Amino acid sequence: MTPGARIAAAIDILETLAAGSRPADDVAAGYFRSHRYIGSKDRAQVSRHVYSVLRHRAALDWWVERAGRNNIAASPRSRMMAALLVAEGEPAGEITGSFDGGRFRPAALSPVEDRLVKALAGRSLRHPAMPRAVANDLPDWLEPYLASVYGDRLEAEMEGLNAPAPVDLRVNLLKTDRDGARKALAAEHVRAEPTPWAPTGLRLTERAPLSGLAAFKDGLVEVQDEGSQIAALLAGAKPGMRVVDFCAGAGGKTLALAATMKNRGKLVACDTAGWRLDRSGQRLRRAGASNVERRALSSERDPWVKRHAKSFDRVLVDAPCLGVGSWRRNPDAKWRATPNDLAELQVRQHDILASAARLVKPGGRLTYVTCSLLREENEAQAERFLEETPDFTLLPVAQAWDEALGTPCPGGLTNPGGDYLRLTPAQHGTDGFFVAIFERKPAPPEPETADTDDRQNDE
Numbered sequence: 001m002t003p004g005a006r007i008a009a010a011i012d013i014l015e016t017l018a019a020g021s022r023p024a025d026d027v028a029a030g031y032f033r034s035h036r037y038i039g040s041k042d043r044a045q046v047s048r049h050v051y052s053v054l055r056h057r058a059a060l061d062w063w064v065e066r067a068g069r070n071n072i073a074a075s076p077r078s079r080m081m082a083a084l085l086v087a088e089g090e091p092a093g094e095i096t097g098s099f100d101g102g103r104f105r106p107a108a109l110s111p112v113e114d115r116l117v118k119a120l121a122g123r124s125l126r127h128p129a130m131p132r133a134v135a136n137d138l139p140d141w142l143e144p145y146l147a148s149v150y151g152d153r154l155e156a157e158m159e160g161l162n163a164p165a166p167v168d169l170r171v172n173l174l175k176t177d178r179d180g181a182r183k184a185l186a187a188e189h190v191r192a193e194p195t196p197w198a199p200t201g202l203r204l205t206e207r208a209p210l211s212g213l214a215a216f217k218d219g220l221v222e223v224q225d226e227g228s229q230i231a232a233l234l235a236g237a238k239p240g241m242r243v244v245d246f247c248a249g250a251g252g253k254t255l256a257l258a259a260t261m262k263n264r265g266k267l268v269a270c271d272t273a274g275w276r277l278d279r280s281g282q283r284l285r286r287a288g289a290s291n292v293e294r295r296a297l298s299s300e301r302d303p304w305v306k307r308h309a310k311s312f313d314r315v316l317v318d319a320p321c322l323g324v325g326s327w328r329r330n331p332d333a334k335w336r337a338t339p340n341d342l343a344e345l346q347v348r349q350h351d352i353l354a355s356a357a358r359l360v361k362p363g364g365r366l367t368y369v370t371c372s373l374l375r376e377e378n379e380a381q382a383e384r385f386l387e388e389t390p391d392f393t394l395l396p397v398a399q400a401w402d403e404a405l406g407t408p409c410p411g412g413l414t415n416p417g418g419d420y421l422r423l424t425p426a427q428h429g430t431d432g433f434f435v436a437i438f439e440r441k442p443a444p445p446e447p448e449t450a451d452t453d454d455r456q457n458d459e
Contacts, residue, residue, distance in 0.1 A: 160426030251280030325432020
């Protein structure tokens with residue numbers, strides 16, 4: 001493909017995104033399936049153009065408005081021009097050459113667009129006059145929430161969230177160990193290094209077509225961010241236990257739990273979206289996970305929960321959230337989010353946590369996880385749960401880390417008291433994650449019966 005053809009393809013994907021509500025990765029995958037002539041290198045470049053616009057949309061819109069002098073509206077086409085110039089550093093002449101109306105290339109620049117291109121030539125992405133939200137590529141309404149968490153670290157944290165994410169793999173301990181997985185990948189000319197925190201993690205040194213690798217097809221590795229791997233390990237699932245993954249989705253953490261359980265015991269993967277559970281079937285078979293039961297729930301208060309109250313050792317709640325911590329991989333999500341979404345999610349998180357807690361037996365543990373950075377979805381939910389559920393106590397994450405990983409929890413991964421885990425791309429190289437662990441108080445000892453007292457008196 002010519003550079004112009006790649007740009008045209010990126011604009012097509014952005015226009016499809018703007019017209020619907022599907023995630024960017026789904027839209028891009030569908031586009032490439034219907035345009036099979038696009039090779040892997042071209043797909044990578046098209047995706048780079050798309051994600052450049054999605055990551056920096058606020059700053060690009062600011063530049064389009066400023067340099068276009070209100071004569072041109074922000075659109076997939078104008079944002080792409082701005083991204084090429086100020087985010088990717090393309091010379092103005094190359095953009096003019098790509099937007100020439102040739103075969104498979106974008107329509108020629110209009111006079112207004114030509115002036116925009118010339119005005120943006122040589123500019124950098126950031127400008128001192130930008131409002132803080134714009135300079136950090138944040139929706140205006142979310143900036144106060146994140147500023148309240150990070151203060152003067154906001155710029156560093158947002159820089160991490162606006163950068164591309166690495167490819168992390170979880171080694172499937174049901175089939176191999178980390179050294180064996182590295183060797184299997186190396187045999188296919190794929191280099192991976194151990195992740196710094198998760199003992200099951202590998203990080204690719206450069207991207208590779210994983211789905212075609214024997215190591216992937218044979219179930220030796222699974223794609224999973226290091227932060228997600230840590231969250232699953234901290235749940236503390238062990239062989240022989242009864243465990244529930246309450247919001248299992250497509251099964252990423254379910255697979256990790258099955259591996260730590262060594263296929264012994266019972267693991268129930270629940271979700272209110274049956275189609276998500278259906279998608280996990282192939283992954284479970286590939287991984288060799290044989291102790292998993294998949295169960296679709298009508299809601300978080302499905303009768304199944306009541307019937308199995310206090311019967312599980314471990315319950316993991318990977319709660320639906322605004323997904324701020326995953327913006328490296330899903331930058332389009334931040335532009336779809338609304339204040340109403342956050343309000344609704346907080347209600348749902350509370351209800352899910354309260355219902356899932358019913359499954360935990362005395363002495364068992366409930367692990368609450370989000371890929372959010374907002375206090376409203378994290379500490380505030382944990383604090384409310386503890387206030388409303390007095391038979392649970394908070395288990396410090398630092399203690400759970402020591403138990404699950406066999407090493408002291410590294411400094412900087414938890415809040416000052418070691419109560420909660422908080423991971424961010426800027427500080428830890430992972431997606432943003434929050435983990436809180438609650439333990440149900442053991443059942444009180446049963447009182448001695450009168451018969452027992454009588455027998456003791458007789459003796």
